[in-house]
Structure formats: C-alpha cells, structure tokens
Amino acid sequence: MGLRSAWKQMSWLYYQYLLITALYMLEPWERTVFNSLLISVAGMAVYTGYVFMPQHIMAILHY
Amino acid sequence: YHQKICLHCDKVNRKSSHICHNGGIYKRPFKESFEETPMLVAVLTYMGYGILTLFGYLRDFLREWKIEKCHNATEREEQKDFVPLYQDFENFYTRNLYMRIRDSWNRPICSVPGAKFDILERVSYDYNWTFKYTGRIVNDVINMGSYNYLGFAENSGVCADAAAEMTLKYGVGVCSTRREIGNLDKHEELEKLVAKFLGVEASMAFGMGFATNSMNIPALVGKGCLILSDELNHASLVLGARLSGATIRVFKHNNMQSLEKLLKDAIVHGQPRTHRPWKKILILVEGIYSMEGSIVHLPDIIALKKKYKAYLYLDEAHSIGALGPTGRGVVEYFGLDPRDVDIMMGTFTKSFGAAGGYIGGTKELVDYLRTHSHSAVYATSMSPPVVEQIITSMKCIMGEDGTTLGQERVQQLAENTRYFRRKLQEMGFIIYGNDDSPVVPMMLYMPAKIGAFGREMLKRNIGVVVVGFPATPIIESRARFCVSAAHTKEMLDTALNVINEVGDLLQLKYSRHRLVPLLDRPFDETTYEENED
Numbered sequence: 322m323g324l325r326s327a328w329k330q331m332s333w334l335y336y337q338y339l340l341i342t343a344l345y346m347l348e349p350w351e352r353t354v355f356n357s358l359l360i361s362v363a364g365m366a367v368y369t370g371y372v373f374m375p376q377h378i379m380a381i382l383h384y
Numbered sequence: 385y386h387q388k389i390c391l392h393c394d395k396v397n398r399k400s401s402h403i404c405h406n407g408g409i410y411k412r413p414f415k416e417s418f419e420e421t422p423m424l425v426a427v428l429t430y431m432g433y434g435i436l437t438l439f440g441y442l443r444d445f446l447r448e449w450k451i452e453k454c455h456n457a458t459e460r461e462e463q464k465d466f467v468p469l470y471q472d473f474e475n476f477y478t479r480n481l482y483m484r485i486r487d488s489w490n491r492p493i494c495s496v497p498g499a500k501f502d503i504l505e506r507v508s509y510d511y512n513w514t515f516k517y518t519g520r521i522v523n524d525v526i527n528m529g530s531y532n533y534l535g536f537a538e539n540s541g542v543c544a545d546a547a548a549e550m551t552l553k554y555g556v557g558v559c560s561t562r563r564e565i566g567n568l569d570k571h572e573e574l575e576k577l578v579a580k581f582l583g584v585e586a587s588m589a590f591g592m593g594f595a596t597n598s599m600n601i602p603a604l605v606g607k608g609c610l611i612l613s614d615e616l617n618h619a620s621l622v623l624g625a626r627l628s629g630a631t632i633r634v635f636k637h638n639n640m641q642s643l644e645k646l647l648k649d650a651i652v653h654g655q656p657r658t659h660r661p662w663k664k665i666l667i668l669v670e671g672i673y674s675m676e677g678s679i680v681h682l683p684d685i686i687a688l689k690k691k692y693k694a695y696l697y698l699d700e701a702h703s704i705g706a707l708g709p710t711g712r713g714v715v716e717y718f719g720l721d722p723r724d725v726d727i728m729m730g731t732f733t734k735s736f737g738a739a740g741g742y743i744g745g746t747k748e749l750v751d752y753l754r755t756h757s758h759s760a761v762y763a764t765s766m767s768p769p770v771v772e773q774i775i776t777s778m779k780c781i782m783g784e785d786g787t788t789l790g791q792e793r794v795q796q797l798a799e800n801t802r803y804f805r806r807k808l809q810e811m812g813f814i815i816y817g818n819d820d821s822p823v824v825p826m827m828l829y830m831p832a833k834i835g836a837f838g839r840e841m842l843k844r845n846i847g848v849v850v851v852g853f854p855a856t857p858i859i860e861s862r863a864r865f866c867v868s869a870a871h872t873k874e875m876l877d878t879a880l881n882v883i884n885e886v887g888d889l890l891q892l893k894y895s896r897h898r899l900v901p902l903l904d905r906p907f908d909e910t911t912y913e914e915n916e917d
Contacts, residue, residue: 336889337891340830340836340890341428341431342432343433343435343830343832344435345835345836346835347436347439347484348511351439351442
C-alpha cells in the first residue's frame with residue numbers, strides 16, 4: 322500500500338515536471354530526446370562531483 | 385499599503401487591489417484587481433517557451449531536410465527564391481506551438497449553446513494535424529465559455545417561437561441593403577425599441593457587430609481628426625480607426641492620467657507639423673474589456689471629455705444587458721446620463737442571443753449615419769428572425785412583455801457573477817478584473833497548462849475557453865469563464881468543484897492573497913488594505 326501511494330506521488334511529480342518544462346505538449350520521441358539530454362548532463366555533473374569532491378574538500382581543509 | 389483613490393490606479397508594479405470612493409462621482413465601490421505575476425512562475429513560463437522554441441527549430445530543420453513529413457503550407461519549388469512567406473514568428477508559433485494543443489479550440493458543438501451543450505468527440509492520430517470524429521456525442525457539457533450572459537440562447541420559449549413565426553411571415557433572407565429595398569418595418573421597430581432601451585434619441589441597427597465598428601468609425605472621423613484609443617481595444621475598433629485615416633494615439637489601459645496627458649498635448653500642440661487645432665478628438669473605449677474583465681472608468685472619462693471638449697465612443701459589446709440594475713449597460717451601472725456619451729455602440733450577440741450591432745445617439749448623428757455609413761450602403765441588412773429575437777428579448781429585459789422574467793435574469797446574472805468570482809478568489813486562483821464583470825479571466829501562465837486545462841475540463845464535462853498568444857501577452861495566458869444567468873447554483877457549484885480539482889492537479893493556485901471578509905466601511909485616510917498576506 323505504501324508502494325502504491327509512493328508510485329502515485331512519483332507519477333504526479335512527473336506530471337508536474339512535464340507541465341512546467343512544457344514537455345506535456347511534445348511528442349514521445351521529443352520527450353525521450355529531452356529527458357536523455359537532461360539525464361546525461363545531470364549524470365555528468367554528479368560523476369564529476371563524485372570524482373573531484375574529495376580532492377576539493379581536502380584542499381579546503383588544508384588551506 | 386494605503387487605499388488609493390481611483391485616479392491613481394494603474395496595474396504596473398503594485399498589488400493594485402483597491403476600493404474607491406471618489407468624492408461623489410463614483411456612487412458605489414469600484415473594486416478591481418490585477419494581481420502581479422509571481423516571479424518564479426514568470427521565469428518557469430519563459431523557460432517552457434524557450435524549450436518549445438528549441439524543439440520548434442528542431443522540427444523545422446527536420447521538415448526542411450525532408451526527414452519528416454511536412455503537413456503545413458510551404459511555398460512551391462518555383463517560389464523558393466521569392467520573399468519567404470512563412471518565416472515570421474506568427475507562422476513559427478502556429479506551426480510549432482499552436483498545432484500541438486489545437487484540440488482545445490474549434491470544438492464542434494451540436495446543440496444550442498445554452499447553459500449546457502453537446503460536443504462532437506474528436507480524436508487525432510497525427511498530433512492534431514488532422515481530426516477524425518469518433519461518432520460519439522458528449523452530452524450535457526456545462527458551458528462556461530459562451531457569451532450567453534442573460535441566457536437568451538435557447539431553442540424553446542417566447543423568443544424562439546416569435547423568431548419562428550417571423551421566419552414563416554418574412555422568410556430568412558433580405559437580399560438587399562438598407563438603402564435599397566432591405567429596409568423592413570421590423571428594422572424601424574427595432575431601432576425605436578433600442579433607442580428607448582438605451583435612453584437616447586435614435587439608433588440604427590447593423591447586421592454584424594464587427595462591421596458596426598469597422599464601417600462606422602471611418603464615416604465619423606477622417607484625416608485631420610485625432611483618435612485616442614485604449615491599449616486593449618478590440619480588433620474591430622482598431623481596424624475602424626486605421627481605416628478612417630485619422631491620427632491614432634494609444635493611452636494605457638484604463639489609465640486616466642495617460643488619457644489626460646494625451647488630451648492636454650493634443651489641445652496644446654494641435655496637429656503634428658502645422659499645429660492647427662484638431663478637427664475632432666474621439667475617445668474610443670469599451671464598456672467591459674473581455675480579455676481582462678475590467679470595467680471602464682466612465683465617470684472619469686466623461687469628466688475629462690467635458691473638460692477638454694472631446695467626443696466619446698463607447699463600445700458596450702459585453703456590458704449591455706450584463707451591467708446595471710435593469711441591464712441598461714455600463715452607463716446605468718455608474719448612474720450617469722446616456723446623453724453624455726456621444727456615440728453608444730453595442731452588439732446584440734452577447735446578451736440578446738442574436739447577431740448584429742447598433743449605434744445610438746442624437747437624431748442628427750443617426751440620420752448622418754444612415755446616409756454615410758458604409759455598412760448601410762453596401763452590407764445586407766439584418767435577417768428577420770434575428771430582428772424578432774432581439775425585439776422579443778429586449779422587451780423581456782425591459783419588462784414590456786408583462787412578466788418579470790427579464791428583471792429576474794439580470795439579478796440572477798449579478799448574483800452568479802459575485803458568487804463565482806468570490807469562490808474562485810477564495811480558492812486561491814489569480815482572477816483579473818472588476819468584481820461585477822461577468823467575464824472572469826483566470827490566469828494559467830504556462831503553455832503546457834493551457835492545453836492541459838482545456839483537456840482536463842472537457843474530460844470532466846465542463847467546456848471552457850482557454851486563450852494564449854497572440855490574443856494575450858505571451859506569458860499571460862488565461863482561461864476565460866463567462867458566467868450566465870442560465871446557470872443554476874448547482875451548475876456553478878459543480879463547475880467550481882471541478883475547477884478546484886483541476887487547479888490542484890495542475891497547481892494553478894498562484895495567488896498570494898487570502899481575502900478577508902469584505903468590510904463595507906466608507907473611505908477614510910487610515911484604512912489599510914483589506915487583504916492579509
């Protein structure tokens with residue numbers, strides 16, 4: 322039951338995301354293009370942060 | 385914020401909600417509000433339009449390189465070297481943004497557009513480039529979009545019977561213009577009735593409301609005259625002003641200081657190079673502006689007009705029948721004298737359930753228009769059943785048919801308006817306009833929400849009109865509700881519950897004001913704003 326309501330909540334949040342970014346009006350293949358671009362950019366940012374954050378934190382602490 | 389007097393109100397950069405008691409020329413509180421766009425919503429709206437524009441360029445590129453099939457009109461191969469026809473922003477917008485949500489407009493209706501109507505269901509398999517009818521009819525959709533303010537759009541009852549009788553007697557076509565053989569005795573009767581209704585000396589009726597404006601303003605003003613027109617005037621007024629050849633100057637919407645400044649400049653400096661005085665100065669305003677729901681500041685305009693000796697042209701398309709204790713329009717709403725307004729124009733399309741327009745004024749004006757108006761000389765006159773519908777509905781509103789039905793309808797409309805507006809504001813939507821106007825624009829802002837709102841409301845059996853660019857500024861798209869006297873309280877309650885539900889689903893409750901109950905105090909210097917934040 323908790324899973325059902327969590328799924329509903331996620332689905333509503335995804336709907337809000339579609340409305341705010343105007344992806345609601347685009348065709349499915351356009352949504353795929355935009356989502357993959359967004360996820361790749363966000364993924365690259367997270368990965369860079371994961372690789373470089375320890376070095377940056379050490380540099381700040383040792384300054 | 386202190387409460388401000390009406391003359392200082394403008395909707396730029398302030399939360400301008402105010403109640404005005406202006407030293408006697410306003411006999412009743414004038415409450416208008418145009419809440420400012422929340423900053424986050426504006427940024428997100430621009431972001432949404434940016435994403436759509438990028439995808440629009442992508443699709444145009446694919447269409448150009450023939451990777452994708454092109455459904456819209458393009459130039460032929462031989463014409464590719466000519467000046468391009470479809471490269472401007474309007475066409476880009478139509479191809480890439482309007483087409484995607486096109487199913488919210490031009491919905492085919494298959495019954496009379498009363499309080500409820502039937503819609504033919506449509507489905508599209510190629511993303512709104514073509515539609516197919518499934519054959520199913522969606523019944524009893526509550527109508528929140530028709531300009532049916534007094535509920536005279538009906539196919540049974542006194543008006544419909546009278547119109548049917550008139551069809552049997554006169555037929556439907558008139559087949560001539562007013563000046564040739566198309567002047568029926570019914571037209572003369574209608575014109576006398578309209579003059580009596582408005583309280584003017586004489587009036588003239590035309591077959592089409594748009595043509596009343598665009599064909600008569602050129603007959604009244606010409607080169608060497610000055611037209612001062614409101615920023616948000618209807619296309620018919622703008623077209624008529626441009627066709628006349630007069631100089632046009634625009635003042636800010638409902639802003640009396642802007643108008644006064646223009647009048648002063650006009651009187652002091654005269655015509656542009658020669659500095660001769662203007663032959664005529666004509667102020668063009670509307671009674672109710674249908675995109676904003678605002679009512680014109682008529683007492684201020686009449687005071688200015690008398691001071692600077694200008695003429696006033698009042699277009700009461702939406703306000704006739706809808707405002708005022710007996711439905712006589714915006715002049716009666718403010719308690720003013722109809723003889724102060726030089727040219728009173730209106731249409732029969734909205735409150736009377738017919739088609740056509742009228743112009744009322746002094747007898748000299750109307751006699752002049754009978755000979756000089758383009759519409760009288762070239763356009764076919766009004767069809768007899770339509771004339772009879774107007775005569776019957778007008779007599780009903782005036783009470784001359786012996787019943788109080790008209791008066792009840794006017795009061796019902798006022799009650800419905802107040803109730804509907806109050807409830808929507810309490811729910812937390814941003815509603816523009818005056819508290820007494822039956823046109824209720826509700827702000828949507830984001831482009832995807834325009835399409836989503838139209839579709840979700842239709843799924844729940846409510847028909848609404850959503851408006852976007854180019855009828856409104858690009859980020860201020862809205863849904864426009866038109867309250868009608870034909871709506872019962874149950875229908876309004878159903879509609880309000882559905883709007884509440886859809887508003888929660890789409891997160892449309894942008895308003896940051898929460899209204900406190902209205903306190904009817906007289907104006908005094910230490911009264912603070914009635915809203916709490």
